[in-house]
Amino acid sequence: MSLRGLVKHFDTRLAVSGVSLDVPAGSFFGLLGPNGAGKTTTLSMAVGLLRPDAGQAELLGYDVWRAPAEAKALVGVLPDGMRMFDRLSGPELLAYHGLLRGMPAATVDQRAVELLDVLEIGNGNRTLVVDYSAGMKKKIGLACALLHAPRLLVLDEPFEAVDPVSGALIRDILQRYVSGGGTVVFSSHVLEVVERLCTHVAIMSDGVVRMQGPLTEIRGDRTLSDVFVQVVGGRVATGSELAWL
Amino acid sequence: MAVTGTPGSVSIRAFVRLKLRITGNTLRDRPARIVMFVLGLVAACGFAILGYSMLAVPGLLDRPDMAEFLFPFGGALLTLGWVFLPLLFFGVDSTLDPAQFALLPLRRRTLIAGMGAAALAGLPALATLCATLGTVHSAALLGGAGAALAGLLGVVCGLAVCVVLSRAVISAFATSLRSRRARDLATILLAVVAASIGPLELTLLGLLNRADWTLVETAATVTGWTPLGAPWTLGLDVAQGRAWAVPLKLLIVVVTVTGLLVWWGRTLEQAMVGAAGTGPGRAAAPDHRSPVTKLLFRWSPRSRFGALTAREIRYWWRETRRRAALVTLTMAGVFLPLSTAFAGDGSGAVGLAFVVGAIAPIGLANQFGYEGSAYATNLATGVPGRLEIHSRAAAHAVFTVPVLVLVAIVTGVVAGRPEAIATQFGTLLATYGTGLALVLPISVRAAYALPDTTGPFALSSGGGFSKSLPGMAALLGAMIGSLPVVVLATLWPWLALPVGLVYGVCAYLLGAHLAGRMLDRRMPELLAAVTPR
Structure with a gap:
């Protein structure tokens, strides 16, 4: 995935101002940043959900805005803050995604049942996705993104609201996916997860990429948390105020 | 302190x-x-x-x-x-x-x-x-x-x-x-x-x-x-x-x-205390059919079109606002002709039924607004505009065409002219098709976000009136646009069914083509328009 000078305004506010990112194939890429840094906006533009005001986005060599069909066919997306077709049950939703991707029905069935079992949702579950817990919703969303075995996964906050056990499961699935040659790009503000998983990271704040590169280079001999705070800035300790607390 | x-x-x-x-x-x-x-x-x-x-x-x-x-x-x-x-x-x-x-x-x-x-x-x-x-x-x-x-x-x-x-x-x-x-x-x-x-x-007025x-x-x-x-x-x-x-x-x-x-x-x-504590989910018996057979109906094609229509049909039934729209349409469609029959001699029923044909497509005027940001799924998988429009119209027709048949029958019986049922159905099809042709582009162009709640009182999000104006315009347009068939029906009643069918289908194809092209150009904008803020 390669992004070149992406810009997006919302009304008068500049949400993303000239983001360029290079995600090497086969990397586990973490996009870090505080809330409101423009992570979701950047990823939405990268996968074709939001039209940028300027700049290009390429997925696996295809321009998302000039050759959308080719680009989208190879990518799995887990958007954050977007609803799913949540009046379907989990199995129905997976079947919908598979058929939309043009997969044969038999393959869809086989993979969907397997995913549902691994993610502990179960094929027999009749509950509608709208009634799922937040963690379950993340899991079914991830299953939908994985179903067509894409070469690139773009995940927006995959670990938010996920309990530790499911989180570990998702981590394992993603690590396996990367070791099989896939590329993962995900956004997060949980530094521990990023530090444990990623080979590459980029740090965003105020709509700009402040730093990007292999994790070892970025981190140096410090902790990622120290680097993050230094790059993003902001206050981390209290002074003489709040004495009454 | x-x-x-x-x-x-x-x-x-x-x-x-x-x-x-x-x-x-x-x-x-x-x-x-x-x-x-x-x-x-x-x-x-x-x-x-x-x-x-x-x-x-x-x-x-x-x-x-x-x-x-x-x-x-x-x-x-x-x-x-x-x-x-x-x-x-x-x-x-x-x-x-x-x-x-x-x-x-x-x-x-x-x-x-x-x-x-x-x-x-x-x-x-x-x-x-x-x-x-x-x-x-x-x-x-x-x-x-x-x-x-x-x-x-x-x-x-x-x-x-x-x-x-x-x-x-x-x-x-x-x-x-x-x-x-x-x-x-x-x-x-x-x-x-x-x-x-x-x-x-109407009944009360009659009684008064x-x-x-x-x-x-x-x-x-x-x-x-x-x-x-x-x-x-x-x-x-x-x-x-x-x-x-x-x-x-x-x-x-x-x-x-x-x-x-x-x-x-x-x-x-x-x-x-808020709506935090939701009622217990009904523990239904597990359903072990394969995922695809759960989503699709027996007669659905195993394809993208099949998946899209099956999802739409399930949504018309499972999504409350849509189901409410269907119920309203059916009630209006059946009772409008009936109530005029009680009030007068039933001759007004024919005209009112004609209106029902124009009302039917209005449910699609904000079709993308119903599911809100879930449209991101179709956008991320790259569903072409024409396929999107056709599948949605097809799913809608599964519910509305039977209603139109019912309306034609009820009207014919109430007016005491069962022989006019086919004619009536022909004009209904023409109005319905024309209405679709107008409503489909509107649904792409003038989509707006509905509140992201399941509350029954959140049917309108304020400003409902100005937002429903394009839909109202389409209603009028459908009645005007299908006048040729209505005139024809009065002159040669037996021609109304075939001509109405062809007229309606042609109008629909034209509108769907236009809407599909429009959608291809503005998919991300549509997603932004229907995402509640």
């Missing part, structure tokens, strides 16, 4: 200020909202002036007999309007949501007083007050200063009844509808009630024509003694020399308001 306010020391002025501030903030930098607010202001002024002049007429003409039934009936209708209009059409004014006060140390009494005062500081309350001052005017002209004073007291009491009754009923509704299933059911019920108002009205006058007078007197009508008749009672009734009616009002306040207080406490 800890500074703690004494609980209950908050003045109710704080609530009113808070509400006005929130109202002001929602208008800031939003021209569209300002326009809507001004339109609302104009409507409120119109209502106030109209109401005032109507209620002042008995006084100006010196006709106390007119006031005897106008005041109790008008007042009762107004009070009922306060309960039902928010439930059915406007949605509840949730500027001040009780759940937001849950963590503050407020006594229930303070909260109730504050919420009540805040409800009074709104356009509906002010408009009601201005309109009902007309009764004071009448009372003053009929019975002098004493009557006017009693009338004024009555108007204030009446307003209190309106506000407290509406708040209490809505609060009770909201708390009893915690679970999604219950809310879904309530939406359907409300749709049924809303759809049956029209036919009911035959009713005898003394019966109406008795009904008016009785209504005047119910809590709904009592406050509005105080001034009239003094003017008509029944001053002894005033304290009794005041007692009725006070008891009512107190009872409602207690009720409201109880439900308010439950509402403050």
